[in-house]
Amino acid sequence: MPKKVRIPTPLRKLTNNEELVEVNAATVGEAIVELQTRFPGIQERLVDEKGEVRRFVNVYVNEEDIRFLKNKQTPLKDGDEISIIPAIAGG
Amino acid sequence: MSEHQGYMKALKCRECGREYPLTATHVCEFDFGPLEVAYDYDRIKKSLTKAAIQSRPKTMWRYRELLPVANDPTVGLQVGFTPLVKADRLARKLGIRELWIKNDTVNYPTLSFKDRVVSVALSRSRELGFDTVACASTGNLANSVAAQAASAGLKSYVFIPSDLEQGKILNSLIYGARVIGIKGHYDEVNRLCAEIAGKFGWAFVNVNMRPYYAEGSKSMAYEIAEQSGWRIPRHTVVPMASGSLLTKIQKGYQEFVKLGLVPETKYSVHGAQATGCSPISVAQKAGLDFFKPVKPNTIAKSLAIGTPADGFYALRVMRDTQAAADDVTDDEIRDAIKLLAETEGIFAETAGGVTVGVAKKLIASGKIPRDDSAVLCVTGNGLKTLDAVDGYVGKPREIKPSLREFEALLANEEKVNA
Numbered sequence: 372m373p374k375k376v377r378i379p380t381p382l383r384k385l386t387n388n389e390e391l392v393e394v395n396a397a398t399v400g401e402a403i404v405e406l407q408t409r410f411p412g413i414q415e416r417l418v419d420e421k422g423e424v425r426r427f428v429n430v431y432v433n434e435e436d437i438r439f440l441k442n443k444q445t446p447l448k449d450g451d452e453i454s455i456i457p458a459i460a461g462g
Numbered sequence: 463m464s465e466h467q468g469y470m471k472a473l474k475c476r477e478c479g480r481e482y483p484l485t486a487t488h489v490c491e492f493d494f495g496p497l498e499v500a501y502d503y504d505r506i507k508k509s510l511t512k513a514a515i516q517s518r519p520k521t522m523w524r525y526r527e528l529l530p531v532a533n534d535p536t537v538g539l540q541v542g543f544t545p546l547v548k549a550d551r552l553a554r555k556l557g558i559r560e561l562w563i564k565n566d567t568v569n570y571p572t573l574s575f576k577d578r579v580v581s582v583a584l585s586r587s588r589e590l591g592f593d594t595v596a597c598a599s600t601g602n603l604a605n606s607v608a609a610q611a612a613s614a615g616l617k618s619y620v621f622i623p624s625d626l627e628q629g630k631i632l633n634s635l636i637y638g639a640r641v642i643g644i645k646g647h648y649d650e651v652n653r654l655c656a657e658i659a660g661k662f663g664w665a666f667v668n669v670n671m672r673p674y675y676a677e678g679s680k681s682m683a684y685e686i687a688e689q690s691g692w693r694i695p696r697h698t699v700v701p702m703a704s705g706s707l708l709t710k711i712q713k714g715y716q717e718f719v720k721l722g723l724v725p726e727t728k729y730s731v732h733g734a735q736a737t738g739c740s741p742i743s744v745a746q747k748a749g750l751d752f753f754k755p756v757k758p759n760t761i762a763k764s765l766a767i768g769t770p771a772d773g774f775y776a777l778r779v780m781r782d783t784q785a786a787a788d789d790v791t792d793d794e795i796r797d798a799i800k801l802l803a804e805t806e807g808i809f810a811e812t813a814g815g816v817t818v819g820v821a822k823k824l825i826a827s828g829k830i831p832r833d834d835s836a837v838l839c840v841t842g843n844g845l846k847t848l849d850a851v852d853g854y855v856g857k858p859r860e861i862k863p864s865l866r867e868f869e870a871l872l873a874n875e876e877k878v879n880a
Contacts, residue, residue, distance in 0.1 A: 380660035381491045416492060426774060427477070427494040427754065431653060435771065438755050457489040457657045458496070458771035 374447045376402060377454045384408045394453075399430060400443035402453060417455065429456045468532040469506050473497040473548065473673050476775070486590055486665055488489045488672040496771070497673045499530040507721050512692065515723075519587035522578055522681035528717055530674045530782045531585045537614045538581025540570050542681050546837070551805040552818075556825050560835035562695070563802075564686050566842070567810055572609045572633065573843035574602040574811075577705065579678035580610050580667060586674040587665035593617060598655035600648050600703070600764045601630030601718075602811075602842050607667060619664070621651050626763060629846045647758055648768045651843045679707045683714025686837055687724050694718070694729045697836035699821045701813045702733045702742050702787070703765040705776030711839070712779045730785035732830070733776055734762035734820035736812075737789040737824035746787035751777055761850045762812040764842060786829040790819035796854050798822065799844060809844035817841075 373393040378386050392409075396402035397426060407414035411421070419425050423443075430437045431454040437445045472481040473835050477495025488497055510527040518524035523535055523540025545565045553561035568573040580603065587595055596619040597607045604620035611618035620634050624643030634641045644651045659669040665676045687694055694715045700708040712731050718724045735743040738760025745753040753773045758766035770776070779789055790798065795812055798819035803809050810818070824830045844851070861867040 377657065379489075381489045381494065384491070392597070416494065425494055427489075427496065427771075429653070429769065434650065434653070436649075436755060439757075454653065454657065456653055457494045458769065 374402065374449070374451045376406065376452065377452065379455050379457060381457065382413060382416060382455070383414075385413050386411055397447060398443065399432065399437055399445045399447065399453065402447065403443070427458045430454070431456065466532050468529050468530075469501050469509075469527045470532065471500045471502050474500045484530075486587075486592070486670040487520070488670050498527065499572055499673050501528065501768050503717075503720060510721060510723075512723060515688065522581070522678070522685070523769050525681060525684045528677075528684070528714075529582055529679045531582065535581065536588055537584035538571075538577060538610050541577045541581040542569065543685055544569050547806065547808070548687060549806050549838075552802060555801060556807055556822050557837060558825050558830065559833050561653065561821075562690070562702060562835070562837045563655050563806060563808060564682060564837055564839045565808055565813065566682065567808060567840055567844070569633055571613070572602070572605040573839040573846065574606065575679065575682060575839075576602040577602070577607040577610070579675045580606040582678035583665070583667035583671045583675035584610050584616065586616055587616070587671060588614065590665070592663075592665035594619065594662075595667060596620065596655070596659075596664045597667045598622075598648070598651045598669070600765055601626050601633075601846065602765060603668065604639070604641070605630060605633040605846070608634040608637040608641075612637040621649055621655050621658075623648055623763075627847050627849045629848055633846060647766050649755075649758075652767075652769075657686055675859040676706050676710060679710035680714035680717070682707070682839065683711040684718065686711075686839075687715065687718050690837070693724050694727055695784075695837040696728070696834050697730050697732060697830050698839065699732045699734055699817055699824070699830075699836060700839045701765055701817045701841055702735050702770070702776055703767045703813075704770045705733070705742055705772035707839070707841070708733050709772050709775045709779050712783065730783045730830075731779055732785045732820070732824055733780055733787035734817045735787065735789040736762035736765055736795060736816050737791045738762070739766045739768060740769060740789035742770055742776050743787035743789040745773070746777055746780055751781070753777070758813075760795075761847075762795055763812045763847075765816060786824055788820045788823045788827075788829075790816055794819045796851060799851060800855065802840070803844070808840065810840045811842035811844050811847040812850050814840040814844070815850075 376392045394405045475490035475495045506527045520543040547563040549561045594617040651849040659666040739758035741753040755769040794816035799815035805809045
């Protein structure tokens with residue numbers, strides 16, 4: 372069942388400039404692993420050596436920050452959209 | 463060193479130190495760490511002396527070598543050098559020996575500290591060839607982008623939460639900016655803007671222009687140091703939304719020490735938040751070096767950022783300078799706005815209430831000792847957040863145009879006050 376991942380500009384060099392990528396993973400963590408098999412190198416950009424999402428990376432499922440959900444264990448269902456977004460300054 | 467970079471050397475990742483060219487980009491491709499401008503301090507030291515600074519106009523651009531533009535600035539030449547006000551009456555109320563207000567409620571042209579960052583961001587945007595500028599904003603930034611873009615003949619798009627104070631919305635519309643209200647809180651506006659910024663070729667002042675934009679805040683620290691008689695105040699209290707201003711105030715102090723413009727003395731940069739959006743102060747009080755994002759619920763909408771991008775660095779600055787943080791409730795914010803107005807004649811927006819309210823707490827708890835001196839950064843004007851105090855400051859009493867009625871009113875007042 373496909374879920375969509377929005378790739379942020381800084382990572383598009385790894386995805387051949389693809390902006391929207393489909394995955395079949397059941398959780399956010401699995402989605403990152405699946406991205407890695409297709410776009411080698413993307414995983415280390417998103418998670419640190421302990422396997423945690425890097426502190427300047429924000430991941431959203433259907434516009435909700437995964438830190439308000441179940442972090443990497445956040446389940447995904449058909450049609451969900453994941454956004455990966457760098458932290459932004461104030462305003 | 464090529465001439466067209468001015469005193470800048472490169473953009474540098476704050477996390478891993480990788481360097482990038484001085485373009486409109488804000489994130490390290492390797493770890494998403496924020497990029498920051500690196501300068502050639504040896505060259506700056508030769509040019510930026512006290513005498514040179516004092517010979518220049520009283521604006522933030524008198525510290526031009528330390529601001530990230532390659533050539534002379536072209537937008538916001540009159541911004542900054544706001545008053546540093548000795549606040550004796552407020553000092554007595556808060557019980558501290560000496561107190562100063564850095565009064566950015568009267569910054570030019572839109573009455574908040576955001577005029578500083580926008581002046582830098584738009585000057586740099588022009589250098590990089592942009593004709594459209596944009597921002598994600600809680601209000602003050604939108605006002606300043608709208609106004610300064612208008613003055614420079616740039617097209618502007620500003621994105622704000624749709625439930626902002628009416629004053630802040632009108633204050634963007636009036637300049638002809640394209641104002642987009644997003645049905646959501648600031649963190650959601652931010653997320654959308656990050657996606658928009660990747661798609662259109664605009665200069666987003668707090669997204670792809672952020673490394674330049676954020677540096678503008680340092681000018682507040684330079685001014686405080688110069689106006690304090692070329693020294694760093696022992697205590698500075700700064701409001702925190704993303705935490706950027708606090709980190710840049712410290713950077714400004716450090717740079718002045720490095721350039722030999724002020725002596726190296728002990729100082730603390732304290733952070734202030736609203737209780738309804740206090741991820742950084744909660745983490746600081748718990749002794750943590752990371753924070754937990756929150757969903758904001760406070761009248762201090764200009765500080766309502768639940769996922770503060772510079773939260774980690776703000777916590778580090780407070781730890782390194784042995785500073786404290788605290789937060790205040792909506793009622794305490796209103797009381798502090800009134801206290802500042804009644805004692806010093808300065809009408810601050812809600813963020814100013816947060817700063818004064820937190821300073822009061824830090825002094826009462828001894829975290830700022832009573833025999834010390836402190837500077838409070840008051841960053842925005844109360845005329846923009848009238849909604850926040852409406853209904854809390856009383857009402858005028860109405861009488862007929864009759865001397866007898868006025869005398870009766872006065873007599874009644876004396877009775878009440880007796």
